[in-house]
Amino acid sequence: MKFCFFLLLLLSLPLSAQEESTRSNFFYMTNHLNVGNYVGWELGVNYVRQQKTTYRFSYIGNFRVARSTPDDFSAGMIRAMAFGLANPWDRFRTLQLGMGRIIPLNRSGTLRINFSLGLGYSTIKEPRNWQQGGNALITGNYTWDRHAYRTLSLVINPSLEFPFSRSYGLSLTPMLQLSKDRTYLGVGIGHMIGPIRNRRVRE
Numbered sequence: 001m002k003f004c005f006f007l008l009l010l011l012s013l014p015l016s017a018q019e020e021s022t023r024s025n026f027f028y029m030t031n032h033l034n035v036g037n038y039v040g041w042e043l044g045v046n047y048v049r050q051q052k053t054t055y056r057f058s059y060i061g062n063f064r065v066a067r068s069t070p071d072d073f074s075a076g077m078i079r080a081m082a083f084g085l086a087n088p089w090d091r092f093r094t095l096q097l098g099m100g101r102i103i104p105l106n107r108s109g110t111l112r113i114n115f116s117l118g119l120g121y122s123t124i125k126e127p128r129n130w131q132q133g134g135n136a137l138i139t140g141n142y143t144w145d146r147h148a149y150r151t152l153s154l155v156i157n158p159s160l161e162f163p164f165s166r167s168y169g170l171s172l173t174p175m176l177q178l179s180k181d182r183t184y185l186g187v188g189i190g191h192m193i194g195p196i197r198n199r200r201v202r203e
Contacts, residue, residue, distance in 0.1 A: 024051045028194025030058075032173055036186015038062035038092055042173075048102065056098040056116055056157075060177070062184055063089045066127045074141045088127040088144055092182055094120040096155050109197050112161050114171075120153035122179055153179040163196040 030044040044058030066088040075087050098118025105111040127144040156176040163169035169192040177184040 025049050026195040028192055028196045030171060030190060030192050032171070032188030032190030034060070034062055034175065034184075034186050034188040036062075036175070036184060038064045038090075038184050038186065040092075042175075042188055042190070044096075052102055054100040054102060054114055054116060056096065056100065056118060058096045058098070060092075060094040060096060060120070060155075060175075062092045062186075066090050068127060068130070070130055070132075070142060072141070090127075091125040092122065092177075092184060093125075094122040094153055094155070094177065096120040096153075096157075098155060098157060100157075110163060112163070114159040114161050116155075116157045116159065118155040118157060120155045120177065120179075121150065122153045122177075122182075123148060123150050124179075124182055149181075151179045151181060153177050161192060161196075163192060166195060166197045168193060169196050 026048055028046050028048070030042070030046060032042040032044075034040045034042060040060065040062030042058050042060045044056050047055040049055070067090060069088055073088075096118045097120075098116040100114050100116030103113040103115065105113060125146055125148045128147040129145040131143050132141060133143065154177070156178075157173060159171045159173045161169060161171045171188075171190060171192055173188040173190070175184065175186055175188060
C-alpha cells in the first residue's frame with residue numbers, strides 16, 4: 001500500500017510545469033538500480049531550492065538470498081515456476097527523507113555532487129522457523145515463517161550527477177544505510193528526469 005501511494009505521488013507531481021528560465025526551485029525524479037550486499041532499486045522525488053539545497057523523498061527496496069537458508073534447501077518445481085518470487089528472501093525496504101547540498105564541479109553545469117544525508121523508516125522481513133517436510137522435487141523440502149519488524153535507519157547517499165540536458169541525466173550513487181540490526185552498503189546507477197538544470201545554463 002505504501003509503495004502504491006508513493007507511485008501515485010510521483011505521477012501527480014507537476015514536473016513539466018516549470019517553464020520560467022530563471023526558476024531556481026524545481027522538482028525532478030530519480031530511479032536507480034542498486035548493487036551491494038543487497039540488490040534492488042530506489043525511486044525518488046527530489047526538490048532543489050535555489051539550485052543549492054536539495055530535499056529527497058525516496059523508496060528503497062532491496063533484497064538478497066536469505067542468510068538463514070538451510071544448506072540442503074530445495075525450492076521445488078512449483079516455486080521454480082514463480083521465477084524465484086516464492087523463494088526465501090531477506091527484504092530490506094525503506095522510506096527515506098533526506099536533505100543535501102549540490103556542489104558544482106564544472107562551469108557548464110553538466111557535472112556535480114549532490115551530497116545527501118537522510119533518515120529512513122525501514123521494514124525488514126526475513127524467513128525464520130525453518131521446518132523440514134514436503135516433496136523436494138514438487139513443493140520444496142522446507143517451509144518457513146516470515147518475521148517482520150521495523151526500525152529507523154541513517155542513510156548516507158551522495159550522488160555524482162551528470163545532467164546532460166535540462167531534462168535528463170545520469171547519476172552514480174554510493175549508499176550506506178545503517179540500522180540497529182542491518183546495514184546496506186552498495187552503489188546505484190540510474191536516471192534523472194525532470195528540470196534537473198536551470199535553463200540559463202548553456203547546453
